[in-house]
Amino acid sequence: MSGGVQPSLASTPPPLAIEVKGLIKRFEDTVAVAGIDLEVPVGQCLGLLGPNGAGKTTTVEILEGLQPPTAGKVELLGRSWARDAKYLREHIGIALQETRFAERLTVEETVRLFRSFYAQGLTVEEAIGLVHLEEKRHTYSMKLSGGQRQRLALAVALVADPQILFLDEPTTGLDPQSRRALWDVIEGLKGKGRTVVLTTHYMEEAQVLCDQVVIMDHGRIVAQGTPPQLIASIGAEQIIEFASTPDLPAEALAEVPTFVSARSRGDGHTLSVRELHTALPGLLSVVAARGARLRHLSTRQATLDDVFLTLTGRALREEES
Known part of the structure; x- marks a missing residue:
């Protein structure tokens, strides 16, 4: 090609699922989040780690629209909670560390109930299939094991087919087999281009699942990068x-x-x-x-646990327990 403008060889940056700039959150005289920046590309898993009081829970609650920021820019899918709350509620999913379901509803009835809250999303059968609860679809939630209840919570979070999924300590208290099963589900979501925000105190979990990890302490980000980058940093x-x-x-x-x-x-x-x-x-x-x-x-x-210990002076598992 001659006489024309050569095409740019620079790759186009991936679209952002989450963009945070200068996020500050104060509770009267207490600064919970002290001006953090985050960028999470579509289809990535972000691990958010930190000791108690680090500000990670407050940060996640602001991202989920549960708390307003004191200052700063927070956008999900290019939209803000102030302008597009209804749209964002239809396009995010949240699975808490512990979810209490109506004991006398079956797995299918529970998923069907939550599916009715959204204009569009997965079918009940698809949501149950994603978390491998087909054999338990007619079982009351009170009869489920801990791992099965966690998978039901994930099905409920997935029923709207969200673009961004927030997982708060999703495998706490699970046996190794149930934990691995949930990891497979999360990996499958990433393969479908979904974005995941994960808080966990299992460093192995963060190392396996997360494309990038953010470690917070005292309301600030003290380290950020891929797991190999963070391990190399020490x-x-x-x-x-x-x-x-x-x-x-x-x-x-x-x-x-x-x-x-x-x-x-x-x-x-x-x-x-x-x-x-x-x-x-x-x-x-x-x-x-x-x-x-x-x-x-x-x-x-060396592992992420060593990184956390080096940066904060304590092990995450000990701090959380």
Whole structure:
């Protein structure tokens, strides 16, 4: 092609399902959210993590239209709650950590009731099928197991075929099999181009499901990125967990090759290192030089839990419990 304008090679950015700029929320003299920015492209899963009082619940409630912001821009699907509340209610779904259903309604009756609230959406059969409750469709909700009730809550949230789905601790208290089944449902939604906002205290869950993770503390975003980006940000690829008799002092731990950081937990230590193949022999040498004896030694890859602990000083599971 000659004599014309060359087409731009820059890729068009994906459309945004959620756009937040300068979000502030005050409750009298308390600042719950202190000016955060968020962009969530259509079809992604955002994990929102943080200790108690971090501001994540307030942020989600503002996104869901349950609370007004004090200041800032909040748009879902290019629309705001102030102008387009009816439209947004028809296009979002919400599944809470615990939902109480009428005990004497069956699964089918419950889904049919909630489907009647929307002008359009899935059929009752489609919603029940998405969460694999076909065999329980005529079972009273009071007879469902914890995992089955969570799947029913998800069916109710999905019945309007929402463009954005908010999930608040959706797998809390579930057995591993039920948790994995819900993960499969969420992955299927992403495959259909739906956007998911997930709050969870299971770091493995966030690492598996989320395209991007936001960690909040004291009303601010302290870290944001993909799970691999966040793990790389702490400068350590591997973790060594060990305990010795006698215990090693902090200055001895710093002698370990490729040492990044150390934390004391219980009667042992957690070392973050860059190169396990170098650090592990070095640690054994340090232990021997100090006349100590190892009581426990294990290694693993760094995870989002290590990122959270590094940034906030506590483990998310411990904080939530």
